[in-house]
Amino acid sequence: MMSKSRATLLAAGITACVAGVAIAQTTPANSTSPLNLPSEVTVFGTRMPDVVKATAIVxxxxxxxxxxxxxxxxxxIASQRPPQGEELERLRxxxxxxxxxxxLQIQAAKTAEIEITDAEIDRTVARVAGNVKQTPEQMAEYLKARGSSIRTVRRQIEGEIAWRRLQSAKIESGSSVGEDEVKAVLDRLEASKGTQEYRVGEIFLPATSATMQQAQANAAQLVQQIRQGGSFVAYARQYSEASTAAVGGDLGWVRPEQLPEPIANAMRQMNPGQISSPIPVPGGVSIIAVQDVRKILTADPRNAVLTLKQVSINFPAGTSRQTAEPIVARFAQAARNIGGCGGAEKMAAEFKAEVVEADDVKLRELPPVLQQMMIGMQIGQATQPIGSLDEGVRVLVLCGRDEADPSMPTYDQVFAQMNEERVNLRARRYLRDLRRDAVIDFR
Structure with missing residues (x-):
């Protein structure tokens, strides 16, 4: 790489050469004559990225x-089958x-004197990078190689923090839930004991009557991408304009009657793991993902809280399946004869494996295939091996199980959920007002 001083000297030399040629020039003068540009131009280096062209001024x-x-x-980056053509343009x-x-959210936070420091963003970036086992510098290189940048990640983090704090300052403080309302919900819960409730994620795209058709088309494209392997949580963070976007669209556990009727009707027809088609609702379009189903105030073995040990073996890059299969077979046999939770370390020593302990693991939050394996397991048993040659093969040893008590939610829990729903609605209206009052110059 050329040093700054050498680049300065080179520029000075080029200027002197241009000036010498200009004195001898005999062609008619025009506005570019002082530049003495050659008739045939050779371009050196790479084109400067288009970083100054304004698409909008907000x-x-x-x-x-x-x-x-x-x-x-x-x-x-999270899409296994990137969109093309018109679909890509809609996403853009x-x-x-x-x-x-x-x-608009970041500007509103600044107007409200809400400060978001670089140190806060740095910590979040480090946490995000750590989640993918990278340093922030490695993640920055990874993003750059794929046409993105660490700057866009930092900007999104700033926006999410700004919006969360803005809601706390401007919206949550003005939201109130009455004692009678909470008691009415508790009464309905008692009356609905044994009925189903759902763990639901939502992506909400706002629309007016004039833009509803376009919003439905955009939602249909998102549904297609998610069904082809895209991450619902990632798309919710990026596209949803509900206040739950910051948590990947998670609405928590809800009963159908707590949601707008069009969403409730769709949800009752869905099984865990399914994504709905776009659902027109007042003010826009929703997409919902049913993550889990349970019966209200009814014992469920999947509510158990587990203590586990994980024993995992890793294979060198390039290991063939033919080479790995005999090792995995011996690993599976050792797991069947592990002899209780205390045998995990002995098994790990035999296979030069890694042992990780985990307490307070909710069975319901494990992948479905593991849930099915572990529901009927006894303390001290291990699962069948799971994983891959690339990510490692592991077994989980069940060291303890605490059954959950299907009791009524507390007053405070119901109050918190109702308050969140009201904040969500007020946040949508607040963002609508920010758009309405903004001066946006499209270029």
């Missing part, structure tokens, strides 16, 4: 095409809309 703050491209690339427009909303 209350004086520029959103460039580069901002859109990098955020779109960041979103598509949605990203553009999200960046405008994100800018």
């Amino acid at each position: 209350n004086g703050e520029v959103i460039t095409q580069t901002d859109i491209n990098q955020r779109l690339a960041f979103l598509l 427009q949605q990203v553009f809309s999200n960046l405008i909303d994100e800018t």
Whole structure:
């Protein structure tokens, strides 16, 4: 890489050469004559990225095409089958809309004197990188190699923190739930004992009567991407305009009657793991994902809380299946004869494996295949081996099980859920007002 001083000297030399040629020039003068440009131009180096072209100016703050491209690339990293053509263009427009909303949220937080420090963002970036077993520097290189950047991640983190704190300051403080309302919910719960409730995620796209058709088309594209392997949580964070976007769209455990009727009707027809088609609702379009189902106030073995030990073996890169299969077979035999939770370390020593202990693991939150294995297991037994040659093969040893008590939720728990629902509605209205009052110059 050329040093700054050498680059300065080289520039000075080029300037002197241009000046010498200009004196001898005999062609008619024009506005470019002082530059003495050659008739045949050779371009050196790579083209400067398009970082200054404004796509929109939101209350004086520029959103460039580069901002859109990098955020779109960041979103598509999680997509196993990237969209093409018109579908990609629709996603690009949605990203553009999200960046405008994100800018409005950050600006509103600054107006409210809510400070978000670089140190806070650094900590979140480090945590995100740690989740994928990378340093922030490694993650930055990973993103850059895929057309994104660490800058777009930092901007999204800033937007999420700003919006969360803005809601706390401007919305939550004005939301109130009455004691009679909470008691009415508790009474209904008691009356509905044994009926089903659902763990649900939601992606909400706002729309007016004029934009409803486009919103439904955008939602249909999102559904297609998720059904082809995209992450619902990632898409909810990026596209949803409900206040739950920051937590991946998670609504928690809800009963159908707590939700708008169109969503409730769709939810009753769904099984865990399914994604709904776009659902028109007042004010927009929703997509819901049913993650789990349980019966209200009824004992369920999947509510158990477990103590586990995980024994895992890793294979060197490039290990063939033919080489690995005999080792996995011996590993499976050792797991069947592990001799209780205390045998995990002996097994690990035999296979040069790693042991990880985990307490307070909710059976319901394990992958479905593990749930099915572990429901009927006795203390001291191990699962069959699971995993892959790339990510390692492991078994889980059941060291303890505490059955959960299917008791009534407390007053405070019901109050918190009702308050969240009201905050969600007020947040949508607040963002709508920010859009309405913004000065946005599209370029």
